[in-house]
Amino acid sequence: MSKIEIKNLTFGFDALTDLLFDQANLVIDTQWKLGLIGRNGRGKTTLLQLLLGNYAYSGTVNHQLEFTYFPQSIDDKSQLTYDCLQELAVFDQWEIERELNLLKTGPDILWRSFDSLSGGEQTKALLALLFIDDRHFPLIDEPTNHLDITARQQVAHYLQTKKQGFIVVSHDRSFVDEVVDHVLSIEKSQLVLYQGNFTTYEEQKEQRDRYEQEENRKLKKEVSRLQQTAAEKAEWSRGREKDKQGKPSQKGSGAIYDTGAIGARAARTMKRSKAIANRMEQKAEEKENLLHDIEYIDPLTMNYQSSYHKQLLKVEELQLSYAEEPLFDPLSFEIEQGQRLAIQGANGSGKSSIIQFLLGEFKGETSGYATFSHDLSISYVRQNYEDNTGTLPEFAQTHHLSYQELLNNLHKLGLERNVFTNRIEEMSMGQRKRVELAKSLATPAELFIWDEPLNYLDVFNHKQLEEVIKMVQPSMLVVEHEATFLQNIATKIIYL
Template sequence: MSKIEIKQLTFGYDTQGTLLFDQANLNFDTQWKLGLIGRNGRGKTTLLKILQNQLAYSGQISHQLEFLYFPQPIKDKHQLTYYVLQEISDFDQWEIERELNLLHVDPEILWREFATLSGGEQTKVLLALLFIDDHYFPLIDEPTNHLDINGRKQVAEYLRKKRQGYIVVSHDRSFVDEVVDHVLSIEKSQLELYQGNFSIYEKQKKIKDEFEVAQNEKLKKEVSRLKKTAAEKAEWSRSKEQDKYGKASEKGSGAIYDTGFIGARAARTMKRAKTIEQRMETQVAEKASLLKDIEYIDPLTMNYQPCHHKRLLTVENLTLTYQEQALFKEISFEVSQGQRIALTGLNGSGKSSIIQFLLGQFTGEAEGEILGPKNLKISYVRQNYEDNQGTLLDFSEEHGLDHQEFLNNLHKLGMEREVFLNRIEQMSMGQRKKVELAKSLAQPAELYIWDEPLNYLDVFNQEQLEEMILSLKPTMVLVEHDQAFLEKIATKVIPLSKNNKQN
């Protein structure tokens, strides 16, 4: 058993002008299965790079085990998978085969060209490599992006059974729930460690936030009361001081006044007013220390325009074939006003192909019929959006968007305003995903077709989408592997498989 200790960690990128970490301290056991969470741009991947000594920082990091990062860089994807893995780490063949079997992967995959493997297969073989040698501490960055629901369950089972500890970054809440026993949250002002899985973290975080909000309201009322009391006492003291000098001037007329008593009382009152002011300053300081780590999530807007048609699409007896291979058994389904239809199934089962068919973009052979109103306004979120480019203004003009609405949603999704000046092709993949999503939200549409909308989005973005969808109830067809998201927003699930049976 060993420890990883972080002392007085301070780091910030020169271009940002603010610190991501400021005198941060952390101490955790290498047997912990630690989930690293936080908003996009808060520093999750940066922290993993710092642990690997890839970025210059101030502070001290102590550890006995060497760190091993996932996904590992691949030099030549056109080699056999076995030799690709050998270039990353030295191992015996039986060791990698053992790990692949635990991941429900046929070891014969080692003798296929790495570039020909699906995204899910590549993910699994690289994960298998992480756990061959227990002299390393794995840093697992977004392992679920290319995994279908079944693949995520297999990887979760694999990680859950490991005795080794690790750090894992993932925005799939169900996945994180299953594979971690501690959560490290990168808050706005600090690193906060929680014991338990993601659900326990959410409950503890909610209790903490609610306490701080209640305490803040209590202190606001107390500060207001103290301000009023201090002002009244100060005013009384000033008026009595004026009375004292006024009465003293009347002594020559023979009147008798105890100006000493008045002065002493006014002084005591002024002293009490000063004490109240000091208490007030303390309360204000306490109030300022609250609410620093509460995430304020602004609601998204969607240019949904419900049409007068009760039924938007009818798909009858559909089969899709690609390169003479049937993707799934014949299916039929309807999309009615306000429904959110989720297509689920293993990678390669034809989910994205159905979306392409609905959009008239499928390049294989199709049998069946699709019925619906003409000129249906559809907004589409694509899996692949690397062709988005140019400035945000040019992009919104090209797609006929309300530019202000487009920018507002980008900012609500967590994109910093200084990023608005960057060209889209120069943005990170997460930022480019937000451009694709904000485009869809700004387009006037009667039907939204979204293909894996949650990739690269953090938990807070997912909650924004859930709240918006449940509030507006738009008509949607979507493909998504995040089970928690589908359970909340889908009104009907259509599973695809070789032995497909409709719900």
């Protein structure tokens, strides 16, 4: 039985930022199907890179494994996909075609340039390469990005039937639930290992948090009681000190003005006060050891404007085509105020094309009609937001947003304050996604149109968005592959 042993692992990117790992210790059985979870920025991908030996660190990482990492890096994406994959690994053509067929993707994508493939097709090509490798231990980082529900189920089925272990990072709760038997959570102050799937992790994490919050409440109550007792003792001592300065009593009488008796009682009181102070200090230390790993999920704000129109959008017999090839059968639907319509379907079925058509951006052939209510205000989250540039103040001014509201939501979404001064084009994809989402949340709108809003967001962000949507009850049109999210927020789902 092989193991990965981590001892006293300490790592940070530079002296100006907090350590991601500080004296971390962990033993991983390589037979486990391990889900690695945690808030964005906690170090999930970094931990995989440390296992690969790509960063210098202090401590030790012991194993007898050869790792393979997903997603593999493509240097020249203008090459044929087949040639790109051949540069990454040695395989026979029939092997890669077999895996693509199992992923319901035509092998013809091998003979197109890699950069011409959709995000889902690129992901499937790299997954096919991963799946034919049975010699290395897989480190799988976000395999579900850009994949539709069917493809996610196919990848989940592959990992379920895989005999060897792996480590997978994913924010898709349903996917993690299906494929893992252990969960490693990177929390604020420690690594915590759970036996079971994501649901088990959530239940046990909730129990731990409830226990620590209850213990914290008890300790606060105890400290408050001790403080009150200490104050009463101090007040008594001050009163007795005044008595000692009053008229003297007869020697040895024991009367109230007996300064010897008063002094002895004051000494005992002082001793008890010191004991109380020690107990308070002990309780305070106990409190300090609690609540370190509780995730406080701050509620987001959403600038939803209620419309005086009952019906916001009506679509009748809509059909979209490229080169006279329809993407889907004629489609009719409507969105009324307060309704949240979700569109699901396979990659390439036309979900994003519907949004492009509604916004006047579709380049193919169209038939049918779409009617918006008069002067309807729309807020849009795009799949491609690489044209967001400049500083955050410049961005807010360009889009006529409240800068303070934009910053508040960005901070609540987990964007670190030290990133606020960066230019948007210099941010990571996850950080840039938060800017796009915070822009939409801050835009006053009667209808929110979101195209795959959850890509690059962590599970806690998913919950934040669910909570603000359930609280505000906005009118929405949503395209998303994450089934749990849609079950929690959609009032109606249509399938292409």
